[in-house]
Amino acid sequence: MHAAQCIHVFVFDTDPQWIRRIIQNFVSNALRYTAKGRVIVGVLRSAQKPGHIRIGVWDTGPGIAEEQRIKLFQEFERCGHLSPWGEQGLGLGLAIVQRMTGLLNYPVHVYSQLDKGSCFMIEVPVVEAPKVITPTVQAVPLKTKAYRILCLDNDETILEGMSSLLGRWGYEVFKATEPEQALEIIQKENTQVWLIDQHLNNNQLGVDFIMQNRQHDVPVALITADSHPELPQQLKELNIVLLKKPLKPASLRAWLSGLKIASEVD
Helix, strand or coil: CCCCCCCCCCECCCCHHHHHHHHHHHHHHHHHHCCCCCEEEEEEECCCCCCEEEEEEEECCCCCCHHHHHCCCCCCCCCCCCCCCCCCCCCCHHHHHHHHHHHHCCCEEEEEECCCEEEEEEEEECECCCCCCCHHHHHCCCCCCCCEEEEECCCHHHHHHHHHHHHHCCCEEEEECCHHHHHHHHHHCCCCEEEEECECHHHCEHHHHHHHHCCCCCCEEEEECCCCCCHHHHHHHCCCEEEECCCCHHHHHHHHHHHHHHHHHC
16 A cells, blocks of 8 residues: 655535545445556546546556446446455445435546556535634534424435534434334424425425424425426425525535524524
């Protein structure tokens, strides 16, 4: 193993757990299939998109045929190779990566040549480094009445990431993948904020769940990628906040911080 240090520093605003999981998946696959040569993890500036970087993992493994690359990010699809040690993954890792990068709005790039190796990259926008560091904002949990949050999403991967993010901010999170589970939580726990995904299992809609079960003026945000032109006005009339996918952590935290201000006025 060899490590080289670069003098360039790039700053980007993201969920560190998700980024770590994405890169770990790339590295794990590279190590699994590379018996000779090396695996490199690196960062470079994007030539196609100014203000973006590419975080990539290069290997000297067997490479991936073009017809396999097309299906690579589908669940239970594998690259078509056994590892030099006779192992083969379940084919779930890259499907999870695809969901995460889709929600983060980070394009994935795959380059490969048979018998030469492969490269997996994600493209990430960079931001300016903060000139003034204020540890109290980053380290101190938000002290607010809106401290117990219900998250309803049929994707367990998304729930895991959301729970991790909100937990680091000091919130207590109650997770549900089905409306019935969410309703049980509402009845048993004093949840004070709801984060509801629009598209649930069995063609159920998050907005319907909110309208049927919202008993009082609990702050609610609907998370969706829907671009229906009438949706924002409909939600405004129902006093529901619209959070668009890909959900940006800064937008979510800004909304939650606003709830703190409202509760302090009370």
